[in-house]
Amino acid sequence: MEKTTYDSLHQAFRQRVEGLKKLPPMEGRDKSIEETIEEAGFSRRDFMKWVSAVTAMLALPATFSPLMAEAVKVADRLPIIWLHMAECTGCTESLLRSANPSIDSLIFDYISLEYQETIMSAAGWQAEENLEHAIERYKGRYILMVEGGIPSGEMESFLTIGGHGKSGRAIAEETSENAAAIFAIGTCSAFGGVQAAAPNPTGAVALSEVTDKTVINVPGCPPSEKNIVGTLLHYLLYGTLPALDAYNRPKWAYRLRIHDLCERRGHFDAGEFVEKFGDNAAKDGFCLYKVGCKGPYTFNNCAKQKFNQGTSWPVQTGFGCIGCSEPNFWDTMGTVNEPLRDRLYNTVFGGLGADATADKIGVGILAAVGVGVAAHAAVAAIKPPKV
Amino acid sequence: MVAFAIHKELPMKTEQHTDTAEGYPAEITEEMEFTPAYRWQHWIRAVAILILTFTGFYIAYPFVAPAVSSEPNNFLYALMRSWHIIFGFVMIGVVILKVYLTLVGRAYKHERASLGDTLKPKVWIAQIKYYLFMGKHPHLKGVYNPLQTMAYAGLYVTFFALIVTGLVLYVHVYHEGLGALLYEPMRFFEVLMGGMANVRQIHHIAMWVVIIVVVIHIYMAIFNAVFGKNGSMDAIFSGMKWHKKH
Numbered sequence: 001m002e003k004t005t006y007d008s009l010h011q012a013f014r015q016r017v018e019g020l021k022k023l024p025p026m027e028g029r030d031k032s033i034e035e036t037i038e039e040a041g042f043s044r045r046d047f048m049k050w051v052s053a054v055t056a057m058l059a060l061p062a063t064f065s066p067l068m069a070e071a072v073k074v075a076d077r078l079p080i081i082w083l084h085m086a087e088c089t090g091c092t093e094s095l096l097r098s099a100n101p102s103i104d105s106l107i108f109d110y111i112s113l114e115y116q117e118t119i120m121s122a123a124g125w126q127a128e129e130n131l132e133h134a135i136e137r138y139k140g141r142y143i144l145m146v147e148g149g150i151p152s153g154e155m156e157s158f159l160t161i162g163g164h165g166k167s168g169r170a171i172a173e174e175t176s177e178n179a180a181a182i183f184a185i186g187t188c189s190a191f192g193g194v195q196a197a198a199p200n201p202t203g204a205v206a207l208s209e210v211t212d213k214t215v216i217n218v219p220g221c222p223p224s225e226k227n228i229v230g231t232l233l234h235y236l237l238y239g240t241l242p243a244l245d246a247y248n249r250p251k252w253a254y255r256l257r258i259h260d261l262c263e264r265r266g267h268f269d270a271g272e273f274v275e276k277f278g279d280n281a282a283k284d285g286f287c288l289y290k291v292g293c294k295g296p297y298t299f300n301n302c303a304k305q306k307f308n309q310g311t312s313w314p315v316q317t318g319f320g321c322i323g324c325s326e327p328n329f330w331d332t333m334g335t336v337n338e339p340l341r342d343r344l345y346n347t348v349f350g351g352l353g354a355d356a357t358a359d360k361i362g363v364g365i366l367a368a369v370g371v372g373v374a375a376h377a378a379v380a381a382i383k384p385p386k387v
Numbered sequence: 388m389v390a391f392a393i394h395k396e397l398p399m400k401t402e403q404h405t406d407t408a409e410g411y412p413a414e415i416t417e418e419m420e421f422t423p424a425y426r427w428q429h430w431i432r433a434v435a436i437l438i439l440t441f442t443g444f445y446i447a448y449p450f451v452a453p454a455v456s457s458e459p460n461n462f463l464y465a466l467m468r469s470w471h472i473i474f475g476f477v478m479i480g481v482v483i484l485k486v487y488l489t490l491v492g493r494a495y496k497h498e499r500a501s502l503g504d505t506l507k508p509k510v511w512i513a514q515i516k517y518y519l520f521m522g523k524h525p526h527l528k529g530v531y532n533p534l535q536t537m538a539y540a541g542l543y544v545t546f547f548a549l550i551v552t553g554l555v556l557y558v559h560v561y562h563e564g565l566g567a568l569l570y571e572p573m574r575f576f577e578v579l580m581g582g583m584a585n586v587r588q589i590h591h592i593a594m595w596v597v598i599i600v601v602v603i604h605i606y607m608a609i610f611n612a613v614f615g616k617n618g619s620m621d622a623i624f625s626g627m628k629w630h631k632k633h
């Protein structure tokens with residue numbers, strides 16, 4: 001990709017969009033995407049503004065906006081199957097339940113109707129049939145988006161769905177098999193998430209553990225609507241998987257840490273910290289590191305894309321990052337509101353060493369060493385070693 | 388005049404002095420225990436560890452903060468991090484130098500010889516007995532006793548843990564230049580350790596290992612200086628160690 005000029009990239013996108021146009025649109029829609037957006041009260045101007053924002057987000061120049069607009073209109077050529085595994089539906093909510101439906105959510109709503117347990121009207125046997133039907137009809141063409149961790153091993157049956165009593169894992173394996181692209185939406189399906197936290201009672205694993213195909217991870221608890229839709233539009237335009245980081249997260253969204261993009265970073269480097277919530281430093285918008293911000297250990301673009309249609313994000317509200325888009329963050333990040341230094345280690349020796357931090361253990365061992373040294377020196381003073 | 392008697396366990400360079408020449412009693416020999424390179428890297432490393440530990444604790448939890456004012460401030464945290472990273476690289480330099488010297492340096496064959504002693508259970512037992520005031524100091528082939536050799540080996544493993552985790556943290560602070568060069572390999576280690584939070588914690592715990600080993604090391608050095616009577620404490624300053632001729 002290094003040498004690709006914007007011209008040739010533009011050409012490639014154009015071909016891709018033309019190709020998509022030739023595919024039949026999804027069945028059962030009485031309006032086009034354009035009409036749907038218009039009917040929801042968005043003007044053409046609103047739509048184009050949204051398109052330029054998305055174009056910029058994917059690091060493409062403004063000249064790509066018209067093409068992006070066209071691509072969005074043919075998004076219904078890409079059927080989406082969205083599976084719910086062991087999860088809280090928060091990712092779906094993040095996308096669809098904004099105060100006013102955003103353009104992101106409208107588009108998503110429109111194209112994901114193929115199979116989405118939360119928003120589809122079918123239930124019971126019919127729902128299952130719809131899924132089988134969709135897999136069959138769009139074989140090799142659909143995009144699979146999975147929300148939630150997947151109970152596995154002996155605990156596989158903890159997630160059993162539908163009248164046939166299929167395990168979530170079996171469904172995920174089957175659907176992955178025939179997908180054109182696979183996105184793990186949210187930290188649970190990307191890394192296991194809350195149910196995979198120690199001691200992981202349901203044996204939940206990431207989606208990437210149940211299929212050999214490349215899984216694009218879009219972690220976050222929840223990921224922002226922009227990261228979900230952006231990943232989709234990226235695929236729509238490029239037709240290939242995006243550049244991925246060490247954890248298979250798209251680089252355009254997860255290349256930098258929260259800490260690198262944070263508006264409070266100046267205060268961090270200055271050594272200006274909120275000492276406790278509600279103090280003067282908090283009112284001045286100082287850095288939240290000492291009240292437990294995990295931004296330095298977390299890769300995401302929250303500071304740029306924000307949530308709720310760009311209204312705000314955790315650090316902006318004065319609450320530190322909890323590290324939700326990192327693998328095993330429930331276990332590795334320590335307590336919310338407390339710095340990582342105070343992460344607790346489970347060192348229970350019959351209750352003796354419960355809840356020790358690295359520093360406490362270190363000081364403890366140091367004290368023991370001190371006692372040992374003093375004792376040894378005392379003996380040496382009385383009874384010098386033989387030379 | 389000056390008689391050159393090659394001492395049985397002479398590490399390298401021997402200068403034997405007689406009382407006529409320099410005023411030493413003739414039955415004591417002085418020998419080079421530590422080369423200048425050895426001594427320099429030792430003390431540079433000691434200073435680096437001191438500074439890295441202080442700034443490291445500050446990075447983990449900034450315990451002092453400048454008073455809030457509207458004046459331009461001195462960017463205390465960035466300053467601490469800068470010194471940490473500067474001495475981090477000093478540390479990397481001397482650790483690599485020392486490992487190189489130990490492995491191939493001609494003057495360091497007695498360090499390598501220490502490995503032989505660690506393979507002899509008898510030497511282990513004698514050494515432990517000595518420290519427990521129950522026996523005489525064993526005769527060693529190398530410069531370190533087995534306990535010492537193992538402690539130092541462990542210390543170097545810890546240094547490498549600190550260096551690797553330190554570099555993972557570094558590439559996410561400075562993305563250009565060396566940071567860019569090391570970025571991909573360091574992300575490999577990041578994934579291996581299970582994310583940045585773990586990297587920071589491993590870095591932090593490794594620091595504690597160093598602190599504890601250093602405390603024991605200083606005590607043992609004093610102990611040997613007081614009771615060993617062969618000037619091993621002097622040696623790390625001047626390089627010379629005293630031996631009774633026998």
Ligand code: HEM
Nearest residue numbers: 439440443444446447475549550553554556557587591594
């Ligand atoms: C004896 C050696 C060292 C000690 C005792 C030490 C100690 C520490 C400690 C305690 C922290 C804070 C970690 C936490 O959040 O708990 C830290 C952070 C860090 N260390 Fe070290 N370290 C050492 C060597 C190194 C080396 C060799 C490097 C390599 C350049 C390095 C680079 C860093 C960086 C980049 C950070 C993070 C700074 C930030 O995120 O703002 N350290 N170190």
Ligand code: SF4
Nearest residue numbers: 262265287288293295
């Ligand atoms: S608030 Fe968090 S992310 Fe922002 S600068 Fe401080 S530590 Fe970094």
